[in-house]
Amino acid sequence: MEFELRILGSGSATPVPNRHHTAQVLTVGNMLYLLDCGEGTQRRLLEHKISPHRLKVIFISHLHGDHFFGLFGLLGTMHLQGRTEPLHLFGPAGLDEVLTTQFRHSGTELGFELEYTLVDPTQHLLVYEDRNVTVHTMPMHHRIPCCGYLFREQPRRRSLVRELLPAGLTPTQLHQLAQGEDVVDEATGAMLVRHADVAGPPKHARSYAFCSDTVFTPSMAEMVHKVDILYHEATFLEELRERAAVTLHSTARQAGELARLADVGQLLIGHFSSRYRDLEPLLREARTEFSNTQLALEGTIVSVPTTAILA
Amino acid sequence: MEFELRILGSGSATPVPNRHHTAQVLTVGNMLYLLDCGEGTQRRLLEHKISPHRLKVIFISHLHGDHFFGLFGLLGTMHLQGRTEPLHLFGPAGLDEVLTTQFRHSGTELGFELEYTLVDPTQHLLVYEDRNVTVHTMPMHHRIPCCGYLFREQPRRRSLVRELLPAGLTPTQLHQLAQGEDVVDEATGAMLVRHADVAGPPKHARSYAFCSDTVFTPSMAEMVHKVDILYHEATFLEELRERAAVTLHSTARQAGELARLADVGQLLIGHFSSRYRDLEPLLREARTEFSNTQLALEGTIVSVPTTAILA
Numbered sequence: 001m002e003f004e005l006r007i008l009g010s011g012s013a014t015p016v017p018n019r020h021h022t023a024q025v026l027t028v029g030n031m032l033y034l035l036d037c038g039e040g041t042q043r044r045l046l047e048h049k050i051s052p053h054r055l056k057v058i059f060i061s062h063l064h065g066d067h068f069f070g071l072f073g074l075l076g077t078m079h080l081q082g083r084t085e086p087l088h089l090f091g092p093a094g095l096d097e098v099l100t101t102q103f104r105h106s107g108t109e110l111g112f113e114l115e116y117t118l119v120d121p122t123q124h125l126l127v128y129e130d131r132n133v134t135v136h137t138m139p140m141h142h143r144i145p146c147c148g149y150l151f152r153e154q155p156r157r158r159s160l161v162r163e164l165l166p167a168g169l170t171p172t173q174l175h176q177l178a179q180g181e182d183v184v185d186e187a188t189g190a191m192l193v194r195h196a197d198v199a200g201p202p203k204h205a206r207s208y209a210f211c212s213d214t215v216f217t218p219s220m221a222e223m224v225h226k227v228d229i230l231y232h233e234a235t236f237l238e239e240l241r242e243r244a245a246v247t248l249h250s251t252a253r254q255a256g257e258l259a260r261l262a263d264v265g266q267l268l269i270g271h272f273s274s275r276y277r278d279l280e281p282l283l284r285e286a287r288t289e290f291s292n293t294q295l296a297l298e299g300t301i302v303s304v305p306t307t308a309i310l311a
Numbered sequence: 312m313e314f315e316l317r318i319l320g321s322g323s324a325t326p327v328p329n330r331h332h333t334a335q336v337l338t339v340g341n342m343l344y345l346l347d348c349g350e351g352t353q354r355r356l357l358e359h360k361i362s363p364h365r366l367k368v369i370f371i372s373h374l375h376g377d378h379f380f381g382l383f384g385l386l387g388t389m390h391l392q393g394r395t396e397p398l399h400l401f402g403p404a405g406l407d408e409v410l411t412t413q414f415r416h417s418g419t420e421l422g423f424e425l426e427y428t429l430v431d432p433t434q435h436l437l438v439y440e441d442r443n444v445t446v447h448t449m450p451m452h453h454r455i456p457c458c459g460y461l462f463r464e465q466p467r468r469r470s471l472v473r474e475l476l477p478a479g480l481t482p483t484q485l486h487q488l489a490q491g492e493d494v495v496d497e498a499t500g501a502m503l504v505r506h507a508d509v510a511g512p513p514k515h516a517r518s519y520a521f522c523s524d525t526v527f528t529p530s531m532a533e534m535v536h537k538v539d540i541l542y543h544e545a546t547f548l549e550e551l552r553e554r555a556a557v558t559l560h561s562t563a564r565q566a567g568e569l570a571r572l573a574d575v576g577q578l579l580i581g582h583f584s585s586r587y588r589d590l591e592p593l594l595r596e597a598r599t600e601f602s603n604t605q606l607a608l609e610g611t612i613v614s615v616p617t618t619a620i621l622a
Contacts, residue, residue, distance in 0.1 A: 014391050015354050015384075039384040040351045043326050069380070073326075073350040076376045080325050094416035101412045105374045105405035107455040144418040145356045195476045 001029040001132070003153060003206045004303040005229055008044035010270030010296040012235055013066040020044060020298055021066040022187045022271060023139050024231070026151060026208055028132040034058045035210050041070035044298075052078050053085070057128065059135070061212055062089030062121070062146035063098070072102050079110045086113040090127060090135075092145045093118050119161065121147035124223055129154075138223050140214035142248045148214070150223065153206045156306075158199035165198050209264075212271050214247065216254035221261035228304045230259050231296060234269035234282055252282040256289025265304070270296030312340040312412060312443070314464060314508055314517045315614040316540055319355035319574070321581030321607040324377040331581060331609055332377040337519055337541070339443040345369040346460065349489060352381035353388050355609075361467050363389050368439065370446070371402030372523055374409070374458035383413050390421045397424040401438060401446075403456045404429050432458035435534055440465075449534050451525035453559045461534065462519040465615075469510035476509050517615045520575075523582050526556065527565035532572035539615045541570050542607060545580035545593055547615070563593040567600030576615070581607030 004140050009020025021038020025048075032054045034041075035150055045052055050214050052074060060068050068091070078087065089095070096116045103110070119127055122145075128135040131154060138148035157180050165177075173183045173193070181195055183193040209224040212233040235249035242250050250258075259267035261303045272279055279295050286293040294300065315338045320331025331347020336359075343365045345352075356363055363385060371379045379402070389398065400406070407427045414421070430438055430448050433456075439446040442465060449459035468491050476488075484494045484504070494504040520535040523544040535541055546560035555562050561569075563580055570578035578601050583590055590606050597604040607612065 014388055015357055017357060020382075039381065040354065043351065046326055046328060063418075065383050065413070065419075069384050069387075070350065072376050073332075076380075077325055098412050099415055101409050102376070105455075106376060107374075108376075131475055203613075283424050289601055 001153075001156065001306060002303065003028050003208075003228075003306075004301060005047065005208060005231070005268075007268070007270070007296045007298060007300040008041060008048065009038055009298055010037075010272065011066070012271050012273055013064065014274035016223055016277070018298070019272070019274075021070070022061075022212060023070065024210070024296075028151070028153060028206075031056065031130060031132045033133075033135075033151070036061055036067045036212070037070040038066045038073060039069040042074040044121075045074075048299075049254075052081065052284035053083060055087070056085070057088045057130075058090070059149045059210075060089070060095060060146055060201045061140070061148065061210070062092060062142060063094055064144065064213070067212075068095070072099070075099070075110065075114070075191040075201060076106075076108065078112065079108065083112045086115055086119065086126070087117045090117045090119050090149075092121050092147055105244040119147050121145040138209065138211065138220070138225075140211060141217050142213045142215065146213055148209065148211045150209045150210075150227070155205060156203040158195075158202060160198050161200050166193060169193070203306070211258075213249060215248040216250045216258065218258065218261060224258075224262045224264060226263050228301055229268065230262065230266070231268045231270060232258055234286060235271050235273050237276070237281060238285055240273075252285040253289055256286035256293060259286075259290035259293065264290075265292070266299070266302065267293040268296040268302065269293060312464075312467070312617060313614065314519075314539075314617075315612060316519060316542070316579075317359065317499075318579070318581070318607045318609060319352060319359065320349055321583065321608055322349075322377070323582050323584055324375065325427065325585035326517045327557040327585045329609070330583070330585075332381070333523060334381065335371075335607075336361060339464060339517075340460070342367065342441060342443045344444075344462070347372055347378045347523070348381040348385060349377045350380040350384075353385040356385075359610075364394060366398070367396070367398045368401065368441075369401070370460045370521075371406060372451070372459065372521070373403060373453060374405055375455065375524070378523075379406070380390035383410070385619070386410070386421065386425070387417075387419065387515070389423065390419065394423045397426055399426045399427045399439070401430050401460075403432050403458055421604055422446075430458050432456040447534075449520065449531070450521065451522060451537050452528050453526065457524055459520065459522045459525070459534075461521075461538070464516040464518065466516055467514040469506075469513060471509050472511050475595070477504060480504070514617070524560060526559040527561045529569065529572060532569055535569075535573045535575060537574050537576075538563065539576040540579065540613055541573065541575040541577070542579045542581060543569055544582035545597060546582050546584050548587070548592060549596055551584075563596040564600055567604060570597075570601035571603065575601075576603070577613065579607040579611070579613065580602040580604060 010021035011019035023041040140146040207227040232255040234252040234255040322330035451457040518538040520594035543566040545563035545566040
């Protein structure tokens with residue numbers, strides 16, 4: 001099963017050539033999750049050949065424009081394209097009022113159900129679950145209520161170990177075991193083969209943590225402990241640490257420090273201030289703390305293979 | 312004095328590669344006017360190297376998203392870039408509530424004054440005037456209240472005709488005449504030279520009419536009679552005339568017909584349905600009614616020279 005993060009944009013508020021506002025698509029198996037939706041996201045989806053119809057769930061971190069101004073246009077396009085399938089939208093309080101006001105004045109009655117779940121950005125709680133993932137909110141610390149999201153893959157079926165399988169199993173019994181079921185004698189109900197006895201070790205449940213926007217908060221390391229991919233904002237270089245503190249943003253070095261404290265698999269940094277045209281200094285700075293760091297450049301794709309092992 | 316229209320985008324609601332949502336910049340002398348502000352307009356301005364600071368006045372036609380969803384981001388960027396100069400915003404009722412709701416939830420307090428003028432899209436009225444232009448509203452006929460805008464250049468100073476000037480004028484007196492003033496005897500107050508007697512004919516006041524979105528309304532020809540440039544929406548080909556009527560849009564042929572009825576200088580058509588990847592059929596169709604027609608493609612620049620004569 002695929003577990004892939006795709007960066008559509010990771011600029012900050014002021015537009016810069018060749019960078020776009022925050023938006024990401026996480027793909028887990030057959031499900032696509034949109035994380036934030038800055039202005040122009042529907043155009044990014046078009047460029048990446050991702051049909052908006054494939055999106056079932058959207059998670060918005062906070063109501064600063066560079067993180068959600070693309071939502072109106074995207075929802076409008078879904079409507080115009082004849083969507084009927086419900087869409088589930090997660091975001092902080094106010095999102096529903098902003099959207100409702102828009103729709104009222106534009107005379108829009110969506111042809112599909114828009115289900116809001118207003119998240120509480122002060123809590124670390126399970127807010128969403130499907131066959132592929134669970135999603136927990138994570139409190140960020142920013143100028144307005146802001147919510148991170150932690151995705152964890154649902155437990156995957158353990159593989160059967162050929163050497164442990166008893167001889168003489170029928171194809172039906174083998175199939176049952178492969179599906180994770182025990183095999184019992186149909187007549188007597190007696191246990192014949194326990195799945196647990198012939199299955200390999202539990203598979204690593206892959207995980208992704210989206211942390212944007214936030215001031216550096218070392219205690220956050222506990223929530224994102226050992227995630228496979230951590231995206232953490234890195235608006236400034238360390239030389240503007242004061243400015244980061246005042247505006248409740250982080251420096252690249254701080255992002256690296258959090259990755260190190262949390263012992264994550266890899267770090268992606270983004271939400272770069274428009275003052276930085278050359279992003280290499282940000283990358284170098286984060287790497288002084290955590291070497292397995294990448295820039296979340298537009299078009300970056302990071303995936304975690306199924307063979308990733310439990311660290 | 313420059314009189315130039317620049318097309319930033321002229322797609323309709325559904326995004327298409329290489330086309331953008333409606334936005335135009337009209338330049339008259341030292342003033343820039345933004346007409347509509349679809350999603351991504353701030354990025355278009357960046358691409359066209361037009362600083363948002365140069366915009367003093369923005370006119371919004373209606374509250375369908377493809378005509379104003381870029382406004383939030385543009386205003387936010389103006390704020391972040393430290394704008395202090397007031398901005399004057401014209402648009403139909405609801406625009407202020409939509410913006411105010413956004414600003415409240417994003418914790419935005421603009422660092423500049425945003426002056427709203429709510430226009431009445433049922434009236435043909437003077438709503439704005441500066442040294443360079445007058446702007447009248449024009450009723451459009453669309454699914455929600457929608458307002459066209461008619462720009463007329465202010466009367467330009469008439470040139471002096473050398474052959475008509477009496478001999479013996481002092482430099483000061485010549486300067487007065489050149490400024491459009493009469494020359495009087497300072498001691499007695501007696502009229503010496505009337506400006507009207509030595510000036511050439513009145514200069515043509517250049518004009519631009521922005522008509523989007525609207526169903527074909529022949530009576531509109533009177534309002535836009537003999538304008539130098541007419542932009543008229545042409546969402547569909549004539550073969551979808553019925554659909555145009557139902558959705559309150561126009562066909563390319565109807566746009567051409569209006570241009571012919573109004574005897575305009577030139578016609579620009581835009582707001583093309585996303586179903587048309589090849590726009591030449593729309594152009595050909597409009598030209599069957601009015602030959603001096605152009606597609607309002609992204610990047611198109613049309614200007615009216617000062618030597619344009621009163622037809």
